[in-house]
Amino acid sequence: MTPFGDAVRELRARRGVTQKQMAEAIGVSPAYLSALEHGRRGKPSFDFLQRVAGYFHIIWDDAEAFFDIAERSDPRVVIDTIGLPSAHTAFANRLSRSIGMLDENAIGELEAVLAQHVKR
Known part of the structure; x- marks a missing residue:
């Protein structure tokens, strides 16, 4: 979806x-x-x-x-971490493996963290 x-x-x-x-x-x-x-x-x-x-x-x-x-609806997302610290690459890979296991509350919490720390 x-x-x-x-x-x-x-x-x-x-x-x-x-x-x-x-x-x-x-x-x-x-x-x-x-x-x-x-x-x-x-x-x-x-x-x-x-x-x-x-x-x-x-x-x-x-x-x-x-x-x-x-x-914001492309179901095939690519996260390019070339040139970023290794922690970013590790996090992106963990997220890609785990995203299907997150419930709506966890997604909301991650959205709140992004809103707080990242300006569009």
Whole structure:
């Protein structure tokens, strides 16, 4: 699952639209839309995002937030630690092996640590 997939699924549910209806309206296959919603496809293209935003009449700040969610939804993440201290590489590797075992509370705690120590 991805944040973008969750957002699209929620939009469809609120508007009472099926995957098939939405896919037909924006010019993609229902299989592609399903794969995006379930996190089996990478980050969607800007063109696709614009079609979805237009379909749901998402404008201005809401569109910016929607595009940001898509940016954070690539299910195949690569962490490049070249040039960083060895502790960073060890942590990245441990995180990659352990992330599936973390519950929502642990994810929230890690998010809070990042928010406190890292400026975007």
